[in-house]
Amino acid sequence: MASSQPARKKRAAAAQLALLPMAITVLGVYIGTVLWSVRISFSSSKIFPKNDFVGFSQYERLFATERWTVSLHNIAIFGVLFILACMVLGFFLAVFLDQHVRGENVLRTIFLYPYAMSFVATGLVWQWMLNPGLGIQAAVRNLGFPEFQFDWIVNQDKVIYTLVVAAVWQASGLVMAVLLAGLRGIDESLWNAARIDGVPRWRYYLSVVLPQLGPAFGTSFVLLAVGVVKVYDVVVAMTLGGPGNASEVPAKFIMDNLFTRANVGLASAASTVMLLTVLALLVPWWYARSVQSRKLVHS
Amino acid sequence: MQFTLKQLALAATLAVSFSAQAQKANVIHWWTSGGESAAVKELADAYTKAGGTWVDEAVAGADNARAAAINRIAGGNPPTAAQFNTSKQYHDVIAEGQLNDIDAVASKEGWDKWMPKPIVDAIKVKGHYYAVPVNIHNPAWFWYSKDALKKAGVASEPKTMDEFFAALDKLKAAGLVPLALGGQSWQEWITFYSVLLYVGGPDAYLKFFKDHDAASVNGEGMRKTLTALKKLHNYVDAGSPGRNWNDATAMVISGKAGFQIMGDWAKGEFGAAKQTAGKEYGCFAGFGPKAPYMVAGDVFVFPKTTDKAAIEAQHKLATVFTSPTAQVAFNNKKGSIPVRTDVDSSKMDICAQAGVQAMKDPSRQIANPDALMTPDMVGAVQDVITKFWNGNQSVDDAVKALQGAVKG
Numbered sequence: 001m002a003s004s005q006p007a008r009k010k011r012a013a014a015a016q017l018a019l020l021p022m023a024i025t026v027l028g029v030y031i032g033t034v035l036w037s038v039r040i041s042f043s044s045s046k047i048f049p050k051n052d053f054v055g056f057s058q059y060e061r062l063f064a065t066e067r068w069t070v071s072l073h074n075i076a077i078f079g080v081l082f083i084l085a086c087m088v089l090g091f092f093l094a095v096f097l098d099q100h101v102r103g104e105n106v107l108r109t110i111f112l113y114p115y116a117m118s119f120v121a122t123g124l125v126w127q128w129m130l131n132p133g134l135g136i137q138a139a140v141r142n143l144g145f146p147e148f149q150f151d152w153i154v155n156q157d158k159v160i161y162t163l164v165v166a167a168v169w170q171a172s173g174l175v176m177a178v179l180l181a182g183l184r185g186i187d188e189s190l191w192n193a194a195r196i197d198g199v200p201r202w203r204y205y206l207s208v209v210l211p212q213l214g215p216a217f218g219t220s221f222v223l224l225a226v227g228v229v230k231v232y233d234v235v236v237a238m239t240l241g242g243p244g245n246a247s248e249v250p251a252k253f254i255m256d257n258l259f260t261r262a263n264v265g266l267a268s269a270a271s272t273v274m275l276l277t278v279l280a281l282l283v284p285w286w287y288a289r290s291v292q293s294r295k296l297v298h299s
Numbered sequence: 300m301q302f303t304l305k306q307l308a309l310a311a312t313l314a315v316s317f318s319a320q321a322q323k324a325n326v327i328h329w330w331t332s333g334g335e336s337a338a339v340k341e342l343a344d345a346y347t348k349a350g351g352t353w354v355d356e357a358v359a360g361a362d363n364a365r366a367a368a369i370n371r372i373a374g375g376n377p378p379t380a381a382q383f384n385t386s387k388q389y390h391d392v393i394a395e396g397q398l399n400d401i402d403a404v405a406s407k408e409g410w411d412k413w414m415p416k417p418i419v420d421a422i423k424v425k426g427h428y429y430a431v432p433v434n435i436h437n438p439a440w441f442w443y444s445k446d447a448l449k450k451a452g453v454a455s456e457p458k459t460m461d462e463f464f465a466a467l468d469k470l471k472a473a474g475l476v477p478l479a480l481g482g483q484s485w486q487e488w489i490t491f492y493s494v495l496l497y498v499g500g501p502d503a504y505l506k507f508f509k510d511h512d513a514a515s516v517n518g519e520g521m522r523k524t525l526t527a528l529k530k531l532h533n534y535v536d537a538g539s540p541g542r543n544w545n546d547a548t549a550m551v552i553s554g555k556a557g558f559q560i561m562g563d564w565a566k567g568e569f570g571a572a573k574q575t576a577g578k579e580y581g582c583f584a585g586f587g588p589k590a591p592y593m594v595a596g597d598v599f600v601f602p603k604t605t606d607k608a609a610i611e612a613q614h615k616l617a618t619v620f621t622s623p624t625a626q627v628a629f630n631n632k633k634g635s636i637p638v639r640t641d642v643d644s645s646k647m648d649i650c651a652q653a654g655v656q657a658m659k660d661p662s663r664q665i666a667n668p669d670a671l672m673t674p675d676m677v678g679a680v681q682d683v684i685t686k687f688w689n690g691n692q693s694v695d696d697a698v699k700a701l702q703g704a705v706k707g
Contacts, residue, residue, distance in 0.1 A: 132537045133537060133538030242541055257678075261678040
């Protein structure tokens with residue numbers, strides 16, 4: 001035992017040295033630039049960063065900007081609907097594939113295929129399909145239903161739901177893949193035992209399988225949540241934030257202000273608000289997880 | 300003699316750097332479409348013929364190109380020249396002292412004598428010239444399909460706004476799309492300031508864009524404009540939101556739509572569809588022979604450098620860009636009109652000739668909104684207009700919102 005101590009110490013030192021570049025990148029680049037952005041949000045920077053200090057005026061201007069409040073409203077609706085729909089749809093697709101259907105590999109590829117497309121391509125395709133003059137509405141009308149209406153994409157109140165539709169179409173395949181992997185990790189003998197007890201299939205999935213899929217759901221949730229915070233390309237491809245400002249999202253607001261509007265200070269303030277929102281959601285979750293793991297350790 | 304690898308490498312590097320890279324110019328621009336590339340090639344060829352070396356650094360997308368230029372200037376690796384619009388986009392850069400002035404070229408070429416005033420106002424800051432203009436674009440042209448108008452029974456080109464609305468009515472009755480519009484924020488913006496200029500009049504236009512006068516927003520000119528805008532919305536088809544500008548032009552080209560309000564870069568689309576001005580399509584920039592002619596376009600700025608070769612390259616670029624031959628060659632391919640008024644306009648199409656005629660009258664020249672407002676304020680006004688256009692807001696609410704936006 002004594003002879004392996006220095007060897008273990010050397011291994012630990014080598015490991016730390018290997019991780020050093022990554023650590024410097026994380027500290028210097030990620031955290032450093034985040035701190036710099038927060039600093040800039042307190043300045044009056046327009047096109048070039050400035051070193052002055054104007055207090056909270058950028059934040060006041062931010063929350064007085066209607067486009068920003070609309071974008072926050074939109075991301076909340078989009079986030080909830082997108083994550084919910086993806087999880088439910090992904091779960092049903094995974095359960096469906098788990099029934100050992102014939103052609104499972106082909107079906108799995110088909111369901112996962114949308115995720116291979118970029119959000120831009122997805123947005124463009126759905127924009128054409130939802131266009132009232134070219135897409136689904138025109139096709140159904142030509143089929144003989146002249147009163148059919150499906151013009152959500154040009155309606156200020158309903159356009160956010162079109163974004164949800166396009167994004168769910170793209171991402172539910174990913175959730176399906178993650179949950180399917182989780183399902184495959186569940187012991188088959190559990191189903192046999194349940195069947196003997198006369199438990200119906202759906203009850204089995206609800207009470208036995210779902211709880212065991214906790215980690216898989218957790219992974220999916222994290223992946224989807226990251227997608228929600230980042231959503232930009234599908235908005236630009238589908239609606240460009242329109243009609244008017246109805247489908248504006250925070251990431252697009254920030255990008256527009258950084259570049260087109262030459263308003264670095266305002267964009268930094270918006271980024272800081274987004275960062276704080278994400279932290280506000282994450283910190284309680286981390287805390288809950290650490291409490292839970294401490295409970296597990298002590299039990 | 301035995302040379303080490305290091306010595307050989309050093310010798311090679313020195314040899315390459317002293318080779319004839321006469322007046323190398325790294326030029327950032329955003330002209331990446333087919334027609335635009337052909338046009339900028341004319342400028343590059345003219346520069347090469349004058350003895351310089353053109354290094355093309357095209358960036359797709361106007362916003363991206365400007366952002367790339369700004370980032371490189373801020374990062375200490377500036378290009379020799381960068382493209383901007385005839386606007387206030389680069390005035391902050393001037394304020395930071397990051398641009399070289401080209402007063403030497405301006406005085407030699409006598410810019411004070413012949414350059415149109417709206418352009419001079421955009422490129423001359425505190426008495427120094429900081430940018431060289433290469434063209435004049437007018438974003439506020441009316442384009443129409445002769446076929447569509449004939450089908451709707453519109454006898455002639457509208458000569459007043461009322462005749463324009465009457466023509467739109469006739470087109471609607473004939474089952475065609477009266478006004479082809481791409482429902483994107485910047486196209487609604489063009490429609491807004493065109494209507495403000497032609498309906499509200501140059502005074503209301505200047506009071507709003509130049510003086511940022513909040514009181515004038517509640518005045519008759521602006522209110523008439525907003526009412527007309529509301530009325531205009533009825534003549535746009537349901538598939539308009541999100542449509543690209545060239546798809547809207549395609550509707551006019553195919554005769555499905557009657558009119559489009561768009562800049563003279565639309566000519567490229569008509570040309571690519573092998574249509575000729577005056578035959579299949581018509582064009583007019585405003586109503587009446589004294590209609591105001593909006594002056595917009597592209598300029599090149601010269602980031603700050605003390606390198607003598609780079610400064611020589613910058614001056615050569617400025618001289619070549621405004622030379623008569625380069626101006627004619629470039630603008631013919633670009634669809635804009637030359638900055639110089641002393642060039643031969645006989646080979647241009649009738650729309651361009653009308654533009655050149657209009658520019659000859661200084662009282663008709665008026666600056667475009669980007670040259671009168673900072674990008675930040677332009678954006679704020681755009682947000683208000685796109686909301687008004689796409690929603691059911693009343694004229695009073697829009698007036699209040701515009702007043703807030705223009706207060707800065």
